[in-house]
Amino acid sequence: xxxxxxxxxxxxxxxxxxxxxxxxxxxxxxxxxxxxxxxxxxxxxxxxxxxxxxxxxxxxxxxxxxxxxxxxxxxxxxxxxxxxxxxxxxxxxxxxxxxxxxxxxxxxxxxxxxxxxxxxxxxxxxxxxxxxxxxxxxxxxxxxxxxxxxxxxxxxxxxxxxxxxxxxxxxxxxxxxxxxxxxxxxxxxxxxxxxxxxxxxxxxxxxxxxxxxxxxxxxxxxxxxxxxxxxxxxxxxxxxxxxxxxxxxxxxxxxxxxxxxxxxxxxxxxxxxxxxxxxxxxxxxxxxxxxxxxxxxxxxxxxxxxxxxxxxxxxxxxxxxxxxxxxxxxxxxxxxxxxxxxxxxxxxxxxxxxxxxxxxxxxxxxxx
Ligand SMILES: Cc1cc2nc3c(=O)[nH]c(=O)nc-3n(C[C@H](O)[C@H](O)[C@H](O)COP(=O)(O)O)c2cc1C
Numbered sequence: 001x002x003x004x005x006x007x008x009x010x011x012x013x014x015x016x017x018x019x020x021x022x023x024x025x026x027x028x029x030x031x032x033x034x035x036x037x038x039x040x041x042x043x044x045x046x047x048x049x050x051x052x053x054x055x056x057x058x059x060x061x062x063x064x065x066x067x068x069x070x071x072x073x074x075x076x077x078x079x080x081x082x083x084x085x086x087x088x089x090x091x092x093x094x095x096x097x098x099x100x101x102x103x104x105x106x107x108x109x110x111x112x113x114x115x116x117x118x119x120x121x122x123x124x125x126x127x128x129x130x131x132x133x134x135x136x137x138x139x140x141x142x143x144x145x146x147x148x149x150x151x152x153x154x155x156x157x158x159x160x161x162x163x164x165x166x167x168x169x170x171x172x173x174x175x176x177x178x179x180x181x182x183x184x185x186x187x188x189x190x191x192x193x194x195x196x197x198x199x200x201x202x203x204x205x206x207x208x209x210x211x212x213x214x215x216x217x218x219x220x221x222x223x224x225x226x227x228x229x230x231x232x233x234x235x236x237x238x239x240x241x242x243x244x245x246x247x248x249x250x251x252x253x254x255x256x257x258x259x260x261x262x263x264x265x266x267x268x269x270x271x272x273x274x275x276x277x278x279x280x281x282x283x284x285x286x287x288x289x290x291x292x293x294x295x296x297x298x299x300x301x302x303x304x305x306x307x308x309x310x311x312x313x314x315x316x317x318x319x320x321x322x323x324x325x326x327x328x329x330x331x332x333x334x335x336x337x338x339x340x341x342x343x344x345x346x347x348x349x350x351x352x353x354x355x356x357x358x359x360x361x362x363x364x365x366x367x368x
Contacts, residue, residue, distance in 0.1 A: 002333030010330075015105040015114070019330075023075055026334075030078035030138065040139060043083040043338045047345035050356060052085075054299050054321045055175050055218035055245050057142055061085040061341045062356065063312060066303045066324035067146035067179065067222070071122045073131050080141035083337030088324065089128070090146030091179050092169060094161035096124030097151055100184065106270050107330075110262035112307065113279075114327045116252065117272030119184045120148050125165040132172035145173035146222065147204075148182060155187045159200050163207040170208035170217045178204055181224035181251035183273045189224055194234045197221070201242055218299075220246035225253045225282040225304060232286055236293040246299035247290055248324075250283045258282075276327035280305025284318055291319025291364045307332070309343020316344075316356065317363040 010018040030036045050061040064086030065079050073089040080087060099121025106115040122128070125147070132143070147165040149158045162178060170176055178201060180191040191200055201221060208217045221244060223235055232249075239247055252273025259268060259278050283304025290300055302320030306312050307328040315323045329336050344356075353359040 002335065003331075006331065006333065011107070011109065014103065015107050015330075016102065019105070023070070023078075026078035026082065027075045030075070030081050036077070036081050036138065040081045043081065043335065044085075044139070047341060049348050050341060050345055052321065052356060055220075057174055057218075059085050059142055062316065062320075062322050062344070063337055063340045064088065064142070064144075064322060064324050065329070065337075066326040067091055067144075067177065068116075068118070069326055069329070071120075073128050073135070073143070076135070076141065076143055077138040080139040082334050083341060084141070085337075085341075086142035086144060086174075086322065086324075088144035088146050088177065090122070090177070091120050091148040091182065092122050092125050092128045092145065092165055093120050093148050093150040094125055094153065094164040095150040096122065096127065104272070106267045106272070108259065108263040108267055108276070111259050111276065111278055112328065112331055113259070113263070113274055113276030114330065115267065115270045115272045115274050117184045117270070119151065120182065125168040129168040129172060132169070135172075142174045143172070144175045144177055145169045146177040146179050148179040149185055149188055149191075151185055155190065158191060159203050162200060163203050166204045166207035167211045170212040173212070173217050175218040175220060175245070176204070176208055177220045177222050177248060179222045179251070181222050183224070183226075183252060183254045189226075192223060192227060192231065192235060194238050197235065197238060198242070201238075201244060205242070218245035220244065220248055220299075220301065222248035222251055223286070225250035225279060225286055226255060227286070229289060232289050233293055236290050236298075239298050240294055244298060246301055247294075248301040248303060249286045249290055250279070250304045253279055253282065255282075275304070276331075277305050277307060280307075280311065284314060287315060287320055288318045288364055291361045292368065295361070306340075309340050309347060312340050312344055313347045316359050317361070319361040319364055321357075321360050
């Protein structure tokens, strides 16, 4: 039904306009009490066996919406209503900024992929903090807050920009993510080098502790799939050294591998980060590598090319406690999160593992 609708309607629209329209409908539905109660009952995860404890938080299930969909935290309840058990808002930057000129989002339909060069369009940390502070949640859901660097801020002042966001947003974040992996802010990914990352993560940790005084907000870092394997290992070692709570693997890629021949070559050449199905193999590989290195000492979040329950299950077996997706939501529609949670519950029931936690990393432990 959604796929028919998508082909007929959304696929003919500009992708960013389609996003705004669909998101507006989701938010509208969430404002109608009877409708939202009905939809949440239908779509939200309620499988006992999927209950997840991660980052010191209790969740109904392991699957959530990756950063970038709700950059300004305007629709968390609507997204929770659709069954995403955690919603990562952002990326939020220290200062508001418009992002890159349009067109900046492209569909690669035959490859079930997207290319984006949004460039962190967002209302800035002060506005988003005010919105989160005023929020009266309808659904109990986990809200992650993903922060990045304001484009106009020089690289030498990046730490101060992240600190500003962390101070403002940490009090409202169930967990905080330092995003150093978007390909669309010049120089951002250089911050993944351990020499830059150490002072950045240390400063953000201190900033969060300064303002979120009632509890210790879990801190994670989100990395790119384009890191060399040795650099993935170096980030993993640093995360352990600093006592970081988690690593999110991965963001979009600047590579153009894994694409079929049918996507329009002109679109394939667009600058930006590629997400969706072609990212699957590398994201899984990075996750396995991280788990082999850090084991259960750090919570791993698997994201990149997850399209169905089997993909999500494979991430859990490869070491992910939480899994996220974005691109396939566009192609699969509003029943997507429900299908993933349902399929995960079915897989767990027929697996040799008593709990979801037992399944985390099982493939990597067997291989070792
Ligand atoms: C349009 C778009 C915007 C995104 N914006 C952000 C962002 O602001 N911050 C971020 O950390 N990741 C962002 N991402 C990356 C996703 O969170 C995710 O890591 C990536 O798309 C891989 O997952 P997927 O293959 O399920 O889409 C964005 C992705 C897309 C498609």
